[in-house]
Amino acid sequence: MKLLEERILTDGVVKEGNILKVDRFLNHQMDPALFLEMAKEWKRLYEGCPVNKILTIEASGIGIACITAQVFGCPVVFAKKTKTKNIASDVYTASVMSYTTGNTYDVIVSREFLLPTDRLLLIDDFLANGAALDGLLELSRQAGAEVIGAGIAIEKAFQRGGERLRRAGLRIESLARIQSMEGRRIVFCDD
């Protein structure tokens, strides 16, 4: 998606260790006009698919997912991060290993909000190693819900999550796929 790629080139900052900071428009300060265009693009890509609910993960997925749900005309549920072991009977729980920090945390969703009849679109801001998507897929599996696919804003295609998950059969629509960002120069896969 050219609009997002251009915005990454304008406002993104590449830091040491393959870190791309996009907190000017995506995950700290957020641009709802950009999110609306992203949502319309996912709507176009998933046209004809029977999505009835959006599932995302706290915190930086929430804004994007909320505007995407608006465009899809459906509710959105966010998985909550929790540091305490949660084995309550009224929630689904999955562990997520953060490759950035090395820490593992649990994410939970109330059973009431993920149903076997749900056909989910998973939304998140980044895809790198796929840990967050793994967590959302595990929650969906526990609920018996169908996952139609995933919508990702920025995929770091030089990391392995996207390839691994697509091979496992997940449809993933990433609006910007970064091939490399060596020497602070960002190269997209479609360049």
Added chain:
Amino acid sequence: MKLLEERILTDGVVKEGNILKVDRFLNHQMDPALFLEMAKEWKRLYEGCPVNKILTIEASGIGIACITAQVFGCPVVFAKKTKTKNIASDVYTASVMSYTTGNTYDVIVSREFLLPTDRLLLIDDFLANGAALDGLLELSRQAGAEVIGAGIAIEKAFQRGGERLRRAGLRIESLARIQSMEGRRIVFCDD
């Protein structure tokens, strides 16, 4: 706002200890169509006010604030919760005391995203004791930004935050103000 009050009566659940669960539509599962109507109401209430940025707090304020920013045609920034003391020079930091858990946590905002020229609308899902608003006001004060007012979805008017902050001069527009919820019966201030 009748639409929100009716939704609280339909889908809200009153629990022991004056707790109102609205996670079916507001802060776990979220209804973007409702959020759009709430945003339009704040836009009407703050008509003519020079709001140029929305400020909210992680996590349950983000969805509401994002759609509100869409209606106001401005960016939105969310204050991030952090458990680690953050004294980095590039962020503003405020402490927030959660009355629910008794814990204190810090919220941070990058200095880059709060400017002395900003005219802020603060958005959050709940107002009870006002701890979250206190934190957002403190961040705004550090930045030298002007606070135009606050937009709250649900105010527990039987707790003291709203009265205290209005007395201190803050304009607060709460879309549903709850006078009492004894015996699980919810009474709104305008009933």
